[in-house]
Each structure stands twice: as C-alpha cells, then as structure tokens.
Amino acid sequence: MTPVVQLRDVEVTRSGRRVLDGVSLEIGEGEFTGLIGSNGAGKTTLLKTVLGLLTPEAGEVTIGGRPLSRRDRLVGYVPQSIHLDPDMPLRARDLVGLGLDGHRLGVPRRSAARTRAVTGALAAVGAEGFADSRVGRLSGGEQQRVMIAHALVGHPRLLVLDEPLANLDISSTNEVVAVLGRVCREQGVAVLISAHDMNPLLPYMDRIAYMADGRVASGPTDEVVRSEVLTRLYRHPVEVLRAQGRVLVVSGG
C-alpha cells in the first residue's frame, strides 16, 4: 500500500544550519507516529516540510504517493502554541468551520452539509459541550481538542500536530492524546505528532520517529527506543531506562 507520507533523504538548511540532515520517514495509512526529540532537534522543521511550508534542498517528499503541493487537503495541521485573545469573537464552532472553508474568499454561507460536518468534527473530539464558547476562553486542553476538530473537519488522511501537549497539565495531556488515539483508530486517519516526551504517547503510538541533530531513527517503538539505536543516532552514548511502563532516555557513560 502507498504510504500516506514518504520522505527520502530530505535535507533542509535554515539560516546556514543543516536542520534536516538526510531524513527518511514513512507513515502508513492510519498509523499513529510520535516524532520525539528535544528542542532544536528539527521536529518543527520536519513537520513544516511535510506540510509543504519549507522546500527541501535535496531529497523527496510525497503525500499519498504524489509530490507535495502546498494546498494539499490530504493533510490537516495543528500548529504550535496558539495564543487567542479571550475576547475574540470566535466560537469553537466557528473555528472548526474555518477548517472547512477558511481558505476561501468571502463570508461563510450556512448550509446543512456544513453544519453537519462541523458538528461531526466537534463530536469526534468530544467538544460538543463547549461548541458555542469563545475559543479564547477555553482551557488549553479544550483549545487543542477544538484545533484537532478544525484540522479533522476536511477529512484529511494525515493529521500533523506540532507539540500539542506543550503547556498542558497532566490530565489535559492524557485527554488530548486519548482523543487523538480514538480519532486515529475510528476514522483511520494517520497521526504525526511531535513531543519532547514520548511517555504520554506510548499507549497509542504504532511507530516512533526519534530525532536528534537533524537525523531520524524510525520504526516500531520497541525497536527504536533501545540504547544501541539511540547511541548511534545521538553519536553519543545514551541509555534507555524502563520503569513501570515508562521510558527514560539518559546520557550514558
């Protein structure tokens, strides 16, 4: 089967620095992939390349087997940290509607199909209860769920989320990850989510793409998160510790 996304030996340089250094990655239909790495590892750059916001100097990116085009509606996007004014006159429902036709000119027109799509997306992330609240007044976790509905409403085959768990407390984190896991399973949409901590994602993750210094090691979680694999990736000895189902990657001797 054609993978939803395929990157082959992708190189991206930003302000003189090689941020992606020969990255290859494949995401299959309906797969949940965690993109894990510390700040500055190149996660955001990789996501922006998948979205077509950055053009690689070398290598190839295909979405659904075709070369990437920027307007590709096969990909839904949740950008990093959105700060919305609490007074902004925009209900959760309006924001999800923009996911459907926000790129079109003119004012939105009400239609039964539009309302049905918006309601469906809100239900998929369990946001019916605050659908009519101002987005800026929702909690961080609720905002992320609305953003997921916004990305989901156009029926993409891949959801790309840039650090959606940053600044969330523990219960909101689990809530958002559970919503993503459910959406991935029930709607068969592939998920590519970046995070600096893999632990909240472990129950849902089919594959991991571990990132360090612009390079990626990817595969099933158990095969990648091993001392020798990550030592090779970091080019520095690291050790993987496991305790009570949690994983800790530490610098080794």
Added chain:
Amino acid sequence: MSFFASGPVHTALIVGALVAVVSGPVGVFTVIRGQSFAGHALADTGTTGGSGAFLVNVNPLYGFVALNLIAAAVMEALGVRRARGRDVATGIVLGAALGLSALFLDLETRSSTTGATITVLFGSIFTLDPGTVPFVAVTAGVAVAVMAVLYRPLLLSSVSPELAAARGLPAGVVSAGYLLALALAVSLSAVTIGAILSTALLVGPAATALRLTRRPGAAVLAAAGIGTAATWAGVALSYESYYWPPYQQGWPVSFFVVFVVLAAYLAATAATAGRKGRR
C-alpha cells in the same frame, strides 16, 4: 432651522454612517489582530496628508486618503508581517509624519485663518463639502468590499498566521488587503472626528461589540451599528449644543462621538460583567 432641514446635517449624517459602517468591520479585525497601534500610526501619518492638502488648497479628505495609502504601503514594505518588526517600522514612519504635519500646520496658520489645525486634528464633519459625498461613498465601498472578500482568510490568519500559510493562503496578499482597508477606514474616520481621535471610532465600537457577542459576523455588524449610532448621536448633540453655553457656538462633534463611544463601551462592560463566568 430645524435639525433635519439643515444641509450640513444631512451631509454629516450620511458621511457619519458611511464612516461607521467601514470602521466597524475593519475595527473588529484591528482589535483581534492586535493592530490598534498600526491604526493609530496611520491616523498620525494621515495628518501629514490632511495638513499638506490644506496648504495647497485641496480638500483634506484627499490628503488623508493619499498619505494613508502611502503610509500603509511603506509599513507593509518595511515588514509589518513580522510581529517584532511591526512596532519598530511603524514607529519610524510615525515620527517623520508628525514632524511634517507640525511644519505644514505651522506654515498654514501663518498665512490664513482657515482653522486648519482644528479641522485636521479634531475633525470637521459640519463643514464637509457635499460634493465629497460620492468620493466618501466610493472609498467606503472599496474598504467594505475588501473586508468582505478577505473575511474568512483574515479570520483564519488572525487565529494563526501559520495555519493560514499551511492552507496555501498568501500571507502578504491578506495582510496587504487588510492594511488597505485600514488605511481607508482611518482616512474616513479622520475627516469625521479628526486624525487624533480617529482610532476611537475604529477601536471603540469594535471593542464594545466584542463584549456583546461571540460570533464573528455578529461582532462586525454590531460594531457597524454602534459606530453609526455614536456618530449620529454626536451630530445631533453637537447641533443641540448650539443652545448650550457658551451660546451660539456649539460643542465639537468629535467630543460627543468619542464620548458616546466611551459610554457604550462602559455600558457594555458593566452589562456583561455579571456574566464573567460564562464563556
């Protein structure tokens, strides 16, 4: 002569409504995009155009529009798109423009007694030439059309510029379109209540509308309505104040408009204060 039979009152009511209907939608986006400062800067650069026009005996309205369009273009070129570059770029344009206005107004008041300073800075809606109404209407129409066409992309990019970019929206075109509408709105507002106060008509009704509704479309309409009500009330009160002390002189329209806008904002804030818990 009665209020509704007066020619200048007719012109003032028509122009006031046109200006408010433009300022409402533009103001809502100015508030949610956090660009009130850009609006204020345009108002200040507009004074250069207004005062310069006075000096060469041209209707200040044309001066406001011309200079604001140039200023908006310069601001866009200097990088208004970058959040951090925005303040610096705007500040540089601003200082130069106000310096020029000082020079023009000084030269003008030396040679004549047309009241240029008051007109440019604080507005002149009662002395508007009825012949400028078509120009005002066309300018207002262009600004409203730009806002209507860019409505959804503007809303999306106000939530997140990155989101808009990922959807293939050209950030430059959207932001330039908004700045064009802002420049026109500020110019029209400057003729009505003066360059210095024009942001009050831009931001005040919009901020009031934001308290009253959480729907974007409703906020735009409410801001237009509140602005129209405020300018009309201002015109009526100013006309009425002819009979107030000091008799036979009248109080300025600008004062009443800005005062009504403030009162509306405070009333809306008080009315919605009890709903703080509600989202």
